[in-house]
Amino acid sequence: MKTLVLAGVSTLALSAAAMAADKTLTISVYSFSQDEFKELVYDPFERICGCEIVVETGNSIERMAKIEANKDAPVIDMAVLSTHDALGAARNGLLQPIDVSALSNYDKLYDIAKDPLGDNMGVGYTFYATSIAYRSDKVTVDSWADLLSPELAGNVALPDVTTNQGPPALYMIGKAMGDTDSSLTTPIEAVGEKADDIVTFYVRSSQLAQLMQQEEIWAAPVGRFAWGRFKDNGLPMAWAEPKEGQTGGMNVMVMTxxxxxxxxALQFMDFWLSTEIQTALANALIDSPANSEVVVSDEVAANLTYGAETVEQLDLLDPATILDKRESWLEQWNTKVMK
Incomplete structure (x- = not known):
């Protein structure tokens, strides 16, 4: 893997001469897989730029709070966030537009990753599908409506509305019922009517994987990034391809x-978006590639959200909708589901 990255790096159009050797780039990122990111992304970039990367990690709330607290004198140069968190930061004046003309790899991105926030306030670098993981020896799942079917009553889990998976899953349930209104009123009411048939409303995918392993549930919506925990659990598992499509989420790079x-910061973003680096991260099963030129084996692809056909079928909630509606969603959820 290291050989692959180093070989690829040598082909990148990245001018070390343009970077000052005493420069430091401070980035704010998710805490997962940082050893792998150091090997595959940070260290190779440092060798090229002659600079130092300072990495700050934490959950989204902590990291956004730090960016806001230092708004007048930024201590973070570049960050990666979910689309709705990034849009919230942009609305609060914490971000600046990205000069995408400076990104040599921008045109290689899938269209959905190029300007997901509008006004070039963020660039997508990875995304994931959300569908339904299920016991193929127990049921067949062809539609999001199947989650509320009699066949799964007492054997299904749904994500809590406060999770990243919650609203998209509810939206797809509503879509299966013929209602795509962003109020989510129809699917929330439907889930409320079936609440006694739901084993749990989970908040972590690790909790869900344990329930599946213990055979307490047969089906549940889950992000593709967690699929490995399910497909390798020793039980007959399948990933549904519902007739309504799949939903999911996206993470973006932003500039403070x-x-x-x-x-x-722009040079680092461009490096991260390159075919070579996105391929290395995909082969390490860390991120699904937003770069459309990435090619991986079928075995690797089975663990990722990969390929033009899959990407084109993703039905993602608009980040503005998530920001503007989440308080209303929570109020309805508490009234109709958690009553």
Whole structure:
């Protein structure tokens, strides 16, 4: 893997001469797989730029709070966030537009990743599908409506509305019922009517994997990034391809406002979006590639959200909808489901 990255790096159009050797780039990222990111992304970039990358991790709330607390004198140059968190930060004046003309790999991205927030306030670098993992020896799942069917009563889990998987799954249930209104009123009411048939409303995919392993549930919506926990659990498992399609989520790179380190941040973004680096991260099963030129084996692809056909079928909730509607969703959820 290291050989692959180093070989690929040598082909990138990245001018070390344009970067000052004493430069430091401070990035804010998710805490998972940081050893792998260091090997595959941070260290190779440092060798090329002659700079130092300072990595700050934490959950989204902590990281966004730090960006906001230092709005007038930014201590973070570049961050990766979910689309709705990034849009919230943009609305609060914490971000600046990305000069996509400086990104040599921008045109290689799938269209959905190019400007998911509008006004070039973020660039997608990875996304994931959300569908239904289920016991293929117990049931067949062809539709999101099957989650509320008599065949799965007492053997299904759904994500809580406060999770990243919750609203998209509810939206797809509503879509299966013929209602795509962003209020989610129809699917929330339907789930409320079937609440006694739901084993749990989970908040973590690890909790869900345990319930599946213990054979307490047969089906549940889950993000593709967690699929490995299910497909290798020793039980007959399948990933549904519902007739309504699959949903999911996306993470984006953002640039903090007035950080004074824009040039180096752009060079790092471009490096991360390159075919070579996105391929290395995909082969390590860390991120599904937003770069459309990435090619991986069928075995690797089976663990990722991969390929133009899959990407085109993703029905993603608009980040503005998530920001504007989540309080209403929670109120309805508490009234209709958690009553």
């Amino acid at each position: 406002a007035n950080n004074g380190n824009e040039e180096l």
